[in-house]
Amino acid sequence: MNSRFISNSPGRRRQLVRQISSFAAIGVVSTVAYVALYAVLRQEMPATAANAAALLITALGNTAANRRLTFDTQGTDGLARDHAAGLVALGVALVITTSSLAALTAFAPHHGRLSEIGVLVTSNAVATLVRFLLLRMAIERRSNPGIPAAASRSLSSVERTH
Numbered sequence: 001m002n003s004r005f006i007s008n009s010p011g012r013r014r015q016l017v018r019q020i021s022s023f024a025a026i027g028v029v030s031t032v033a034y035v036a037l038y039a040v041l042r043q044e045m046p047a048t049a050a051n052a053a054a055l056l057i058t059a060l061g062n063t064a065a066n067r068r069l070t071f072d073t074q075g076t077d078g079l080a081r082d083h084a085a086g087l088v089a090l091g092v093a094l095v096i097t098t099s100s101l102a103a104l105t106a107f108a109p110h111h112g113r114l115s116e117i118g119v120l121v122t123s124n125a126v127a128t129l130v131r132f133l134l135l136r137m138a139i140e141r142r143s144n145p146g147i148p149a150a151a152s153r154s155l156s157s158v159e160r161t162h
Contacts, residue, residue, distance in 0.1 A: 022070040023132050030062040031124060035117055047101050047116055052094060059090040063135070071139045078139070085138035093127035
């Protein structure tokens, strides 16, 4: 794991624990919203289309909530970059979840909706880790203007204030 995510600084560790806790809480709310949207949309469309639509809708709210609550970032400074990172995370989530649905169909062609939802929730958990790392990198890189990306990644013991 990258050294900037691990630090001996108590302040930096507290910040990371707070970020992970906030991200997890937002993730739970987003997952519930995703499952509800997927279940409704799935009645009218194929699994992959319902998955993509539910992911897109919840990703927009998820990115906005994490930007504000998890990473304590407000205003329009870096808004486009943060949402671009959120869209990259959405793309990764879409690949992971679509692949999971394809695997489910290949291995259990007569699966039920609960199986679909279980597979999607599990694959979304994997995608959530990617989302956290992408958003954190995008926002931290911006909070250190003038520092090249490689140098920004190597900063592990500097506690940043907002």
